[in-house]
Amino acid sequence: MPKRTTIQDVARAAGVSVTTVSRYLNGRYDSMSEKTREKIAAVIAELGYRPNALAKGLKAQRTETVGAIVVNMSYPFCVGFLRAFSRTLGEAGYHLMVAESEGDARRERQLIESFVANRVEAIALQTSGDNNDYLADLAREMPVVLVDRAFAIPNAYAIGTNNRDVSREMAWQLFDLGYHWVVYLTEDARGIPTRTDRLEGYLEACRVALREPVVMRVRRGDPASFRKALAHVAACACKARTAVYTANGLVLMECYRSLRALGYQVPDQLGIATFDEPDWADLVDPPLTCVRQPVEQMGETAGQIITARLRGEEVASGILVVPSSVVMGGSTARD
Amino acid sequence: MPKRTTIQDVARAAGVSVTTVSRYLNGRYDSMSEKTREKIAAVIAELGYRPNALAKGLKAQRTETVGAIVVNMSYPFCVGFLRAFSRTLGEAGYHLMVAESEGDARRERQLIESFVANRVEAIALQTSGDNNDYLADLAREMPVVLVDRAFAIPNAYAIGTNNRDVSREMAWQLFDLGYHWVVYLTEDARGIPTRTDRLEGYLEACRVALREPVVMRVRRGDPASFRKALAHVAACACKARTAVYTANGLVLMECYRSLRALGYQVPDQLGIATFDEPDWADLVDPPLTCVRQPVEQMGETAGQIITARLRGEEVASGILVVPSSVVMGGSTARD
DNA sequence: TTGAAAGCGCTAACAA
DNA sequence: TTGTTAGCGCTTTCAA
Numbered sequence: 001m002p003k004r005t006t007i008q009d010v011a012r013a014a015g016v017s018v019t020t021v022s023r024y025l026n027g028r029y030d031s032m033s034e035k036t037r038e039k040i041a042a043v044i045a046e047l048g049y050r051p052n053a054l055a056k057g058l059k060a061q062r063t064e065t066v067g068a069i070v071v072n073m074s075y076p077f078c079v080g081f082l083r084a085f086s087r088t089l090g091e092a093g094y095h096l097m098v099a100e101s102e103g104d105a106r107r108e109r110q111l112i113e114s115f116v117a118n119r120v121e122a123i124a125l126q127t128s129g130d131n132n133d134y135l136a137d138l139a140r141e142m143p144v145v146l147v148d149r150a151f152a153i154p155n156a157y158a159i160g161t162n163n164r165d166v167s168r169e170m171a172w173q174l175f176d177l178g179y180h181w182v183v184y185l186t187e188d189a190r191g192i193p194t195r196t197d198r199l200e201g202y203l204e205a206c207r208v209a210l211r212e213p214v215v216m217r218v219r220r221g222d223p224a225s226f227r228k229a230l231a232h233v234a235a236c237a238c239k240a241r242t243a244v245y246t247a248n249g250l251v252l253m254e255c256y257r258s259l260r261a262l263g264y265q266v267p268d269q270l271g272i273a274t275f276d277e278p279d280w281a282d283l284v285d286p287p288l289t290c291v292r293q294p295v296e297q298m299g300e301t302a303g304q305i306i307t308a309r310l311r312g313e314e315v316a317s318g319i320l321v322v323p324s325s326v327v328m329g330g331s332t333a334r335d
Numbered sequence: 336m337p338k339r340t341t342i343q344d345v346a347r348a349a350g351v352s353v354t355t356v357s358r359y360l361n362g363r364y365d366s367m368s369e370k371t372r373e374k375i376a377a378v379i380a381e382l383g384y385r386p387n388a389l390a391k392g393l394k395a396q397r398t399e400t401v402g403a404i405v406v407n408m409s410y411p412f413c414v415g416f417l418r419a420f421s422r423t424l425g426e427a428g429y430h431l432m433v434a435e436s437e438g439d440a441r442r443e444r445q446l447i448e449s450f451v452a453n454r455v456e457a458i459a460l461q462t463s464g465d466n467n468d469y470l471a472d473l474a475r476e477m478p479v480v481l482v483d484r485a486f487a488i489p490n491a492y493a494i495g496t497n498n499r500d501v502s503r504e505m506a507w508q509l510f511d512l513g514y515h516w517v518v519y520l521t522e523d524a525r526g527i528p529t530r531t532d533r534l535e536g537y538l539e540a541c542r543v544a545l546r547e548p549v550v551m552r553v554r555r556g557d558p559a560s561f562r563k564a565l566a567h568v569a570a571c572a573c574k575a576r577t578a579v580y581t582a583n584g585l586v587l588m589e590c591y592r593s594l595r596a597l598g599y600q601v602p603d604q605l606g607i608a609t610f611d612e613p614d615w616a617d618l619v620d621p622p623l624t625c626v627r628q629p630v631e632q633m634g635e636t637a638g639q640i641i642t643a644r645l646r647g648e649e650v651a652s653g654i655l656v657v658p659s660s661v662v663m664g665g666s667t668a669r670d
Numbered sequence: 671t672t673g674a675a676a677g678c679g680c681t682a683a684c685a686a
Numbered sequence: 687t688t689g690t691t692a693g694c695g696c697t698t699t700c701a702a
Contacts, residue, residue, distance in 0.1 A: 060697065100425075280614070394682085
């Protein structure tokens with residue numbers, strides 16, 4: 001690699017001091033002769049000079065970079081969030097560093113540390129919940145936004161949806177449509193608030209509707225667990241009108257493959273509903289009944305909180321709930 | 336923000352020099368007393384010291400960061416690429432900065448410049464094709480990988496698929512299955528090699544099969560353009576067995592919505608095929624015939640080229656073609 | 671209107 | 687085994 005052009009080189013070539021070049025770079029033209037300005041502009045263009053943001057950041061203690069950690073960039077939730085977040089930050093002149101934790105707390109911790117080392121000015125993350133102490137420390141030094149995880153960390157912000165309420169609402173509506181059994185398919189929920197909340201919402205609805213809850217635990221990537229769950233669904237469907245309700249779009253996707261092969265009449269023999277709204281929700285036949293999360297709004301809000309804070313504004317910390325809504329599709333219907 | 340702990344603070348508290356602390360930080364324990372090491376470790380833990388990667392990067396001329404610019408993070412191609420790319424780089428200890436160009440050449444240029452200012456050590460991008468001169472300059476200074484765009488830029492790498500060949504193959508197979516008309520739906524292809532290649536492949540197949548090409552231009556987000564295209568499809572379908580072949584998964588998605596409403600018998604009255612393999616390809620009924628791109632492999636290869644180069648290895652530049660394959664689904668069938 | 675010089679936090683000769 | 691010191695490229699204070 002050839003040595004890069006520096007501000008020194010520019011100053012020398014333009015016959016001025018580095019101070020003057022620095023002033024030029026930062027747009028402080030007010031006290032600078034027209035001639036000097038033009039000369040510097042010409043030299044910069046000629047030399048193809050690119051300022052070193054590292055040096056600038058080191059000196060100015062500002063990197064104009066924000067870090068985001070998501071579980072997995074391919075999850076629709078994460079993509080939607082990241083896009084809105086990235087756009088909002090970009091408009092305010094910030095760059096985004098993205099990393100994936102895969103839900104692993106140790107990896108998450110490493111990623112946060114590496115972001116801190118790179119002096120990101122703020123962090124947004126889908127945390128596992130096992131780094132809350134560390135995040136509490138961090139939140140005193142920089143804006144920390146918890147996404148999709150409603151942990152109460154002092155000085156931090158949390159943005160999530162009303163998982164429990166909307167999940168209760170969905171289950172309730174399914175019962176109301178005349179489904180006697182609503183079989184809830186979820187991954188292991190322990191320690192993951194979004195999952196426990198959705199599950200609890202379902203259980204609450206069962207309690208209120210005086211129905212027996214049927215919860216099947218599945219593991220993504222483990223077809224056997226789905227087969228077992230669907231066998232249970234089949235048993236229910238024999239006895240009475242039954243609906244499957246999956247805890248998120250990824251569980252639904254794996255479920256849906258097997259489900260179709262079984263040849264149920266949807267929505268009459270079997271209703272299908274899910275948390276999350278996959279982008280193929282209205283492409284399958286019948287279109288899916290689902291819970292639509294305001295993902296873009298979450299990303300935008302996270303970005304707004306951060307840019308406001310970095311502008312020096314006070315923003316009250318706490319947990320922000322952006323409500324989801326139930327979207328009724330043809331995959332469920334009244335008896 | 337309170338002033339951050341520096342290596343100086345650590346050195347002072349541990350009663351050693353900054354050099355020793357620096358050695359400790361970089362794992363050069365070989366010539367360091369057990370006692371010193373422990374002392375430093377203790378002080379670092381106590382002070383919650385986090386090294387400043389900016390200062391390190393400034394001095395060492397290495398940031399261990401790589402930049403990626405994609406058109407849109409929500410496109411399946413981009414997500415798939417980014418994940419594999421990010422994973423490969425992460426394993427080699429590099430961070431990733433991600434940005435979206437939305438296909439705009441000016442914005443792309445700005446993003447590249449900002450990456451350069453931040454001293455990323457390499458760049459991978461889906462370029463618009465309008466910054467090739469600039470990229471050629473850049474490629475002399477750092478590894479530059481063109482993704483999904485086969486421009487021949489000296490010293491740069493390009494990773495793409497055999498768009499034209501596999502598109503010809505797809506169209507050919509459709510004719511072979513007994514579809515008399517194969518209507519090709521594409522967005523405006525001008526200046527975008529992937530699109531022109533796919534279109535040309537289709538046209539070649541028509542030539543060889545002695546069929547009249549039917550190309551309909553659509554614009555995503557413009558339902559009217561799709562209605563018009565599908566009206567043409569309907570006209571063809573009246574006369575003879577017809578298939579729709581869309582130039583990418585996003586075009587298919589918009590197309591599919593309207594298509595279903597029209598109530599064709601798929602695959603008999605109408606065949607459906609597409610470039611790209613949406614994640615819902617096997618969830619709809621019948622499952623889609625499509626062109627599967629080796630997206631993960633592209634991301635991995637891009638990552639490998641970059642890490643190899645940054646390790647100091649020579650990697651011959653040029654255009655790398657990772658072949659796609661036609662996946663036959665139930666949405667097309669023999670007469 | 672311009673410049674000299676100190677220093678941001680770190681690394682790596684070189685010296686001891 | 688450890689320390690002194692000269693920068694990396696930039697901003698900014700103070701002086702001219």
